[in-house]
Every structure is written in C-alpha cells, then in structure tokens.
Amino acid sequence: MILDAQATAALLPYDGLTRAIESVLQDPLVQVPTRSVLPMVGGGRLLVMSAVGAHAAISKLITFVGDNPSRGLPTIQGDVLVFDPHSGQRLLILDGPTVTARRTAAVSLVAAQRTGQWRQGPMLIVGAGVQGRSHLEAFHVGLGITEFWIASRSSGSADALVSHARGMGLKAKRVDDPNAAMSACGIVVTATSAHEVAMTNAPANGTFVSAVGAFTPQMAEWSRDACQALSNTACLLVDTRDADHEGGDLIQAGLNVAALPTLSDVVLGSPAWRVATDSAAHQSTRTVFFKSCGWAGWDLAAAQCALANRSVL
Numbered sequence: 135m136i137l138d139a140q141a142t143a144a145l146l147p148y149d150g151l152t153r154a155i156e157s158v159l160q161d162p163l164v165q166v167p168t169r170s171v172l173p174m175v176g177g178g179r180l181l182v183m184s185a186v187g188a189h190a191a192i193s194k195l196i197t198f199v200g201d202n203p204s205r206g207l208p209t210i211q212g213d214v215l216v217f218d219p220h221s222g223q224r225l226l227i228l229d230g231p232t233v234t235a236r237r238t239a240a241v242s243l244v245a246a247q248r249t250g251q252w253r254q255g256p257m258l259i260v261g262a263g264v265q266g267r268s269h270l271e272a273f274h275v276g277l278g279i280t281e282f283w284i285a286s287r288s289s290g291s292a293d294a295l296v297s298h299a300r301g302m303g304l305k306a307k308r309v310d311d312p313n314a315a316m317s318a319c320g321i322v323v324t325a326t327s328a329h330e331v332a333m334t335n336a337p338a339n340g341t342f343v344s345a346v347g348a349f350t351p352q353m354a355e356w357s358r359d360a361c362q363a364l365s366n367t368a369c370l371l372v373d374t375r376d377a378d379h380e381g382g383d384l385i386q387a388g389l390n391v392a393a394l395p396t397l398s399d400v401v402l403g404s405p406a407w408r409v410a411t412d413s414a415a416h417q418s419t420r421t422v423f424f425k426s427c428g429w430a431g432w433d434l435a436a437a438q439c440a441l442a443n444r445s446v447l
Contacts (some may be wrong), residue, residue, distance in 0.1 A: 135226050141447060142229040143236065145440035148275045151240035152247070154435040154442075159398045163188045166431045168376065171350065177201075179350075181212075183430035190437040191217040194430060196230045200327040209263065209327065210234055216437040228440060235264045237432040239272035241373060241397070242323060242344035245424040246277060248400045249371070252342040252422075253320035256305075260312045260332055260355075262286035262295040265325035265346060270299055273321065281305040283319060285312035287326075316341070328353035328382070336363040339421055345383055346426045353382040361387035368421035369410050370394050373429060380427040397424075 137145070158164055163186075170182040178199030185192050196212030203209060212230035217223065246252070257279045259266045266284070273279045282299050284306060286292040292308040299306035309315040313335045316322055321342045326332050328348040334357045337343055347355045361383055364370060371394065372381060378392045385391060399407040411420070 135444075135447075137226060137228055137447075139229045139232045142232040142440070144446055145228075145443045146233070146236045146436055147439075147443070148236070148240055148243065148272045150439045150443060151236060151436060152244050152276065154439040155237070155240055155244050155432060156401050157438070158187060158431050158435040159401045161187050164431055164434065166429060166434070169428075169430060174199075183428075183433060185430040185434035186219060187434050187438070189219065190225075190434060190441060191219045191222075192430065192434050192437045193217075194230060194233070194433045196234065200329055203263070214433055214437065216440065226437070226440060226444075228437070231264065233433055233436045234428075235268040236272070237436040238265060238346055238426065238428065239268035240435075241426055241432055242269060242346060242424065243272045243276040245344060245371065245373075245397055245400070245422070245426075246273070246321065246342050248397075249342065249369070249422045249424075251340070251420065253338065253340040255318050255320040256281035256283050257321040257323070258283045258285065258309070258312060258315055258319035259295070259323050259325065260285045261325035261327070261347060262288065262291035263325065263327075266295055266323070267298060269323045269325060269344070269346075270295065271302075273323075274302065274304060277321075279321065283307055283309045283315055285309050285315065324355045326355050328355050331355060331357045333357065333360055336360045336367070337421055337423075339367065341421045342424070343422065344424045344426060348382040349380055349427045351379065351382050351385050354386050356383040358387045361389060364421065364423050365389055368423045371397065371400065371407075371410070371422060371424045373397050373424070373426045374431070376429055377425055377427045381425045384425055391425075
C-alpha cells in the first residue's frame with residue numbers, strides 16, 4: 135500500500151500515536167542507529183533513518199530544504215517504508231512529511247502530558263508551517279487547548295494558521311513579537327526553520343516549552359542567553375540521547391546535554407528524571423524545556439500505529 139498524505143494522516147490519530155510512542159520507549163527490542171544527515175549541493179540535507187522493533191521495521195528517507203517555501207515546495211519531502219520484522223515483507227509506504235509532522239507533534243504532546251504542569255493561558259506557536267499546524271491540532275486533541283497565539287516571520291503564514299484554528303472552532307490570533315507574547319502563555323512551541331534565533335527571552339516560571347525546529351548542532355531557535363538562564367531555573371529535557379550531538383540550541387549555549395534526562399526517563403520513571411525534578415528551582419511552578427531533535431524510533435512508533443489502524447482505509 136502506497137499512501138498519500140491524507141491516507142497517512144488517517145492512520146495516525148494523535149491518541150493512538152501517543153500510545154505507540156510510549157510503547158516504543160518500553161520495547162527492549164527496539165534498535166535505532168544514529169541517522170545519517172548528508173548535505174546536498176543546493177544547501178539542503180538528505181536524512182536517512184532506520185529502526186527495528188518487535189512489531190515493525192522501517193526506513194525513512196526524507197529531504198529537508200529550509201527555503202523551499204519560497205519555491206512553492208514543501209520543506210520536507212520523502213517516504214517511510216514499513217516492513218514486517220518477521221518476513222521482511224514491505225507492508226506500507228507512508229508519506230514522509232505527514233509522518234514527520236504528526237509524530238513530532240505527538241512526541242511534544244507526550245512530553246507535556248507526562249511532565250504534567252504548566253501555567254494557565256493560551257498556547258504560543260512560533261513558526262506557522264507544517265509543524266506549527268500539527269502541534270496546534272495535537273495539543274487541542276490531547277490537552278484540550280482552545281486558544282492559540284501564532285507568530286511567524288511571514289504574516290501570511292501566521293494568518294493562514296489563525297484561519298485554520300478558527301475553522302476548527304478555536305480562538306486564535308496573530309502576534310508579531312513572540313518574546314513579548316510568551317509571558318502570557320502557559321505552553322510554548324517553537325517550530326521555526328531555525329535559520330536564525332527567534333527566542334531571546336526565557337519563559338516565565340511554570341511554562342512548558344517544546345523546541346522542535348533545530349535538529350543539528352549548527353541550528354538554533356533559542357538564544358545562548360535564554361538557554362543558559364533556563365539551565366538555572368528549569369527542568370531541561372531532551373527527546374533522546376541523539377540530542378547530545380544534535381541539540382543545537384543547548385549545544386551552542388555550552389550546556390552539558392549528555393547530563394540531561396530523556397523522554398524515556400520520564401516515561402519509565404527513571405532516577406535521572408526524579409533527580410532533575412527534585413533539584414529544579416520552584417518545584418511547584420517549574421518550567422519544563424523539552425528539546426526535540428527527532429529520532430527514527432518516533433517513525434517506528436508511527437509505523438506501528440499505522441499498521442494497527444489499517445482497517446480504517
């Protein structure tokens with residue numbers, strides 16, 4: 135089965151995706167080698183990601199070209215091949231950008247649900263592209279968020295996402311200065327192209343932040359000063375140990391990323407997460423800063439979710 139974006143999305147509901155992500159983190163048979171990121175002559179990157187688990191094996195081939203929107207093309211293009219881990223038979227070819235958008239938003243949602251604490255207020259989304267839209271939809275479905283503030287370098291993109299949110303029956307507005315708006319927002323997601331720093335201030339105590347736009351050491355959405363300030367007051371959390379060499383925001387701030395707990399530590403209740411929360415300043419109103427870089431294990435979770443839902447097609 136070769137599935138387009140619409141059919142792929144139908145197999146990846148956010149409630150099922152979050153369960154699949156947690157299942158992958160609890161599966162001792164999962165194997166995920168370090169992904170290959172190869173520069174292309176036009177300035178983009180080719181990413182090759184593979185993973186094997188108890189219920190599926192996958193290989194994901196996608197390209198990332200940050201300035202593609204100016205050409206009228208998607209930033210991310212490619213496919214996810216899904217295989218039976220027992221017979222080796224190819225079962226599905228999923229739309230790569232749809233898998234990437236939905237599983238990334240679902241990972242942020244798991245982090246927010248599991249850490250479980252944020253201030254009241256609207257959700258701020260910085261970056262109004264595909265990831266901004268998927269996070270808006272995921273956090274509405276998974277946490278019941280009904281008010282969104284949208285910031286983007288492109289006012290047209292921001293207005294389009296605002297219109298999409300209102301079409302879903304949600305409250306939404308465009309904000310032109312995300313750093314000023316952040317103090318009023320309990321949840322912040324930064325999903326920019328990470329060509330340049332967008333966030334220069336640290337969020338207020340009690341904010342949940344998911345930073346998803348930067349996935350190489352050279353990329354950063356959050357400034358060095360903001361990250362260093364967060365290191366003194368917040369619980370810093372990374373998606374996987376791959377962030378040790380890919381989490382550009384934290385690496386460029388000179389932080390010891392290898393010492394930070396992972397989402398697996400949170401889900402499994404490991405001592406690393408308990409130590410981080412016990413030592414955090416202002417525990418009752420602590421900020422959680424979740425740095426997400428991506429991992430083929432998340433694509434494996436999406437594949438398992440898709441296989442479980444094939445009957446809906």
